[in-house]
Amino acid sequence: MIRLQSFYIVFGKVFLSICLAALPLVNISAKVVLPSIFGDNMVLQQNREVKISGMTEPGRKVKMCVAWSKESQTLKADKSGNFQFKMQTPSAGGPYEITFDDGDIVVLENILIGEVWLCSGQSNMQMPVRGQLNQPVIGSNRIIAQADPQIPIRMFTVEKATAKSPVTDCIGSWVENASVHVAEFSAVGYFFGQYLQRQLKVPVGLIHTSWGASNIQAWMSEESLRGIPEINLDHLTSDVETKLLPQQLPCLLHNAMIYPLKDYAIRGVIWYQGESNVQNPELYGKLFPAFVTDLRSTFAQGDFPFYYAQIAPFPLTKFESARLREVQMRCMRDISRSGMAVLMDIGEQKCIHPSRKMEVGERLAYWALGDTYGKKGFAYASPEYDSMKVVKDKVRLSFKNDELGLTSYYKELKNFEIAGEDKVFYPAKAYIMKRENKVYVEVGSQAVTNPVAVRYAFKSFAVGDLFGVTGLPVSSFRTDDWGPEN
Missing domain, CATH: 3.40.50.1110 (SGNH hydrolase)
Known part of the structure; x- marks a missing residue:
């Protein structure tokens, strides 16, 4: 039995790649040749119908056996030598072998699911x-x-x-x-x-x-x-x-x-x-x-x-x-x-x-x-800016995905800016607040008495300092939609 050793894998698959790139329909005499993605050590997706394609001599019959099933499949390569098997994979496991037989035998080894x-x-x-x-x-x-x-x-x-x-x-x-x-x-x-x-x-x-x-x-x-x-x-x-x-x-x-x-x-x-x-x-x-x-x-x-x-x-x-x-x-x-x-x-x-x-x-x-995968008990989505509300000379920012609230790890928030109708942004003081079981960020500056817009870390480079309590950082954001010049 001829096994697919490392030299043959490299030589055969490089040769196949060059041939297929130049001319997709190529005659390759005898012995199954597989695209490089199908090889020793591969992992196949579990509980799925998967495909394995390859080439052999045009019109030649190819038999495929998989180690996790007692059943085999046989099909005939088309006039260009192409074939494609479909098979159902089991739940995770292995290692397994897959054998192809077109008169010569090729074995893929050490396969996991x-x-x-x-x-x-x-x-x-x-x-x-x-x-x-x-x-x-x-x-x-x-x-x-x-x-x-x-x-x-x-x-x-x-x-x-x-x-x-x-x-x-x-x-x-x-x-x-x-x-x-x-x-x-x-x-x-x-x-x-x-x-x-x-x-x-x-x-x-x-x-x-x-x-x-x-x-x-x-x-x-x-x-x-x-x-x-x-x-x-x-x-x-x-x-x-x-x-x-x-x-x-x-x-x-x-x-x-x-x-x-x-x-x-x-x-x-x-x-x-x-x-x-x-x-x-x-x-x-x-x-x-x-x-x-x-x-x-x-x-x-x-x-x-x-x-x-x-x-x-x-x-x-x-x-x-x-x-x-x-x-x-x-x-x-x-x-x-x-x-x-x-x-x-x-x-x-x-x-x-x-x-x-x-x-x-x-x-x-x-x-x-x-x-x-449906696992529970932990966060995977970062808190995200949701809406703003102007209260006197301050802006209150609300967030979603913030079930446990927000934190700066007890450090000063330094990435907030605030602007009035003149669209000029000034550095702002920002504080994480809690009112009626709702957490928000309150932003203000003495330079802006009638605020209309707030930005957080909205620069090419900034070191984020606002996080969910879960440790996931908040993205940079802005409440305005002003053009590139602003």
Whole structure:
């Protein structure tokens, strides 16, 4: 029996990726060849009908046996050599084997059944657990040293690639929870998966596909971007000169780094991106919900959960990242089954990559545990500004998701500003108050006697100092809708 050893995996799958990218319908003589996402060490989504596709000689019969079932399936490859099996997975468990027999035998080994999540975005999702040159991830060395292959977390990283049209394979391989692999994997993705695995006590599979400095339109399909006048798609049909990086050209990452994964069953998606779209927040407000709709359409697995990290504060112009954070907050209402992890307290003034990646992963995991898996007794949504009321020369701000109230951890609140009808903002004094079992923030300044608007941390960089009692930070916000010049 021929087993799928590591050399064959790498050689065969790289070869397949090149062939499929150049010409999707290719004859491959004998022996089953699978896209790289289906391989040794993978985690399949539990209690789900999953698909496994591959190629063999055109018209050849292929038999598939799975170790968790006594039944086998046999089908015939089409005239191009393609086949696709569908099978029902059991509840979490393993390890298992899957055997393919088309005259030669190929075996996938060490397969687990559990929960599978896609992790995507730009550099803050890409940043590995070990950190990068002069940019640390807090706690990374301890986490890497403690990695244990016996703890059922499996990881797959999609190698960076671009394509002008969708391709059906990518380069990557599933790896176990060993120190050498954890060090190189997405920090946010790993911390998210580690937290889920500890709480759910099932295997967790993490598929990481991200690229630093990428904008959101690079991750979207051509179909989803047609008709949006701000998006130019000429590069898809001709060679045009551009100053943009490859990862900033519309559709190229979707085609090469999302589309090849579309048949793989997932529970949901976590996303950390937005820094490359800060120059046009309003366009991002249109693209972001369209991106999630497009992603769900590509995977064709229903409205799976989509949880994302709000970009952390970092210095740009006065308001750029604040306006992008505002749009991300608004998009929670526009995107079904979504949730946002607020990061107002972890920004770095001298680096766009916060070192506290563990908090990001854990806050995304709170959303998954509470919203997807139905666990109770803890908070996962940050308190959110709800409404304002002017009382004499003060403004009272009310919040939602603040069942236990608000806190500054007994420190002075320094991020509030207040303005009158002249739209000039002044630093304000702010206090957390309680009246008739309702908690609110009262804001005022001697410089503004007739206030009409309040802002909290509404700057590109600010260190958040307002939290829910649960410890989740409040997003920056404003009560006005004045233009960019204000």
